[in-house]
Amino acid sequence: MQSAPTNEFLTRKHVAYFQRCLSLLPHSYQCLDSTRLTLGMFCFSGLDLLGTLTTVLSQDERRGYIDWIYAQQVTAAVTDVPGSHGFCGGPFSGPMTSEDKARNHYTVANLAATYSALVSLVVLGDDLARVDRHEIVTSLRHLQQPNGGFTPHPYSIECDLRFVYCACAICHLLDDWSGVDKAKAVGFIRACQQYDGGFATAPGNESHGGVLVSAVASLKLMGHLDDDTAFDRSAAVAWGLRQQDRGFHGRVNKEDDTCYSYWIGAGLKVMGAYDLVNLERQRAFLLATQRHIGGFGKAPSDYPDTLHSYMGLTAFSMMGEPGLKELIPELNISMDAYQAFRARQSSALCRSSPI
Known part of the structure; x- marks a missing residue:
């Protein structure tokens, strides 16, 4: 699906895209x-x-x-x-x-x-x-x-x-x-970090960009992100940065793919290393995968789909695109939605507490 790249983030088209997907999906989604x-x-x-x-x-x-x-x-x-x-x-x-x-x-x-x-x-x-x-x-x-x-x-x-x-x-x-059992979970994460600094889906497998944020976000949520014995932070950051060409790719010698701008980008964000990402190159790649009908494809020639469209938005959010809400990368929820949720929780707790 070819469409001329633009330097403009197509906000209204993306809104319309997600509205359409909530109402009707193409037949190719039947298997999902x-x-x-x-x-x-x-x-x-x-x-x-x-x-x-x-x-x-x-x-x-x-x-x-x-x-x-x-x-x-x-x-x-x-x-x-x-x-x-x-x-x-x-x-x-x-x-x-x-x-x-x-x-x-x-x-x-x-x-x-x-x-x-x-x-x-x-x-x-x-x-x-x-x-x-x-x-x-x-x-x-x-x-x-x-x-x-x-x-x-x-x-x-x-x-x-x-x-x-x-x-x-x-x-x-x-x-x-x-x-x-947090101690066991941290041990599993540690065992998944490979010799090259990346994380595999399971111990002994190949490092894969799709689980970088899974590893470091889990550690952050469990309160072990700053535990030097939990993982090699500098090696993980270096591995993540090596996966950037224009956008990011999930494994060595693979093509860049829109979704890894979240899977790897969010991992780097959680580790406090997002400022090392070449945002100019990433933005150019994402604008090339943006479709004129709204949404994002996996690559510049692909049709949009819901996963890559949402991950494209998260990447633009992390880059500070005007008009987009701030993302909490370790939860993949907007800051606004999360804070409103916590306020509702506090209100419910107050209502249920005895006077």
């Missing part, structure tokens, strides 16, 4: 039906960063989306499988029902969808009052493995840094760390 909640998160968060969430979506529409998200919650009433509680990615397996727990044996939440659900609820202005906090935190204890890593759900054999991050972000947003 089980991750519909995450696709929604990209759209909600994109509109929030653009400062238009509450203007383009009415209060009733936002409430409708909140109710739809809660409809994806897997509670103890639905299934009693240990480690299965939280949110699933969409209604692909049918409506939640408590009538037959045996039938629901494979109706399980997963950590990525639970993270997406909580972020979306925060951005949409919910207070998380309907979140089954106890069961989610209890599930985390079942999903953490002896090596400190996490699997996304009880039937998965995947165990990598992405799910460590999801667990840490969930605990932070719920303000309850009782489901995570």
Whole structure:
């Protein structure tokens, strides 16, 4: 999909793009039906960063989306499988029902969808009052493995840094760390840092830009970012900076890709090294992947998609683009949305406290 690059950030086109995606997605998204909640998160968060969430979506529409998200919650009433509680990615397996727990044996939440659900609820202005906090935190204890890593759900054999991050972000947003053994999690992160300074998805794998922010954001959320024994900070910064050509690429000898401007850029931001990024080159690359119909593609010749479109916005936010809200890189939530959420939490606590 070719379109002439422009030096202008197309704010109104991006707003229109995310509005369209909330209403109708191209047929190519059919294979992503089980991750519909995450696709929604990209759209909600994109509109929030653009400062238009509450203007383009009415209060009733936002409430409708909140109710739809809660409809994806897997509670103890639905299934009693240990480690299965939280949110699933969409209604692909049918409506939640408590009538037959045996039938629901494979109706399980997963950590990525639970993270997406909580972020979306925060951005949409919910207070998380309907979140089954106890069961989610209890599930985390079942999903953490002896090596400190996490699997996304009880039937998965995947165990990598992405799910460590999801667990840490969930605990932070719920303000309850009782489901995570921090010492083991830090040990797993340390084992994932490779000889070249980058982080792999799991110990012994190749360093990959997609998990740089997962590693360092998890450490920051757990309070171990400044722990010299947790990881080699200078080596991680050097590895991240080596991945920049114009934009960033995820592995050695790969092409630059819009999404790594967040995955690697946010990792550098968390480590306090974002000032070392060549922002002029990155901006030129991102403007080349920006599409005239709104959104961003993976590369300059690609059609836009929700993931790369949202990650493009986060990169522009971190670069200080006028009109975009400030991003909290370790949570991937705007500062405005997060502060409003904490204010709602404080207000709810005051209302529930005895006089």
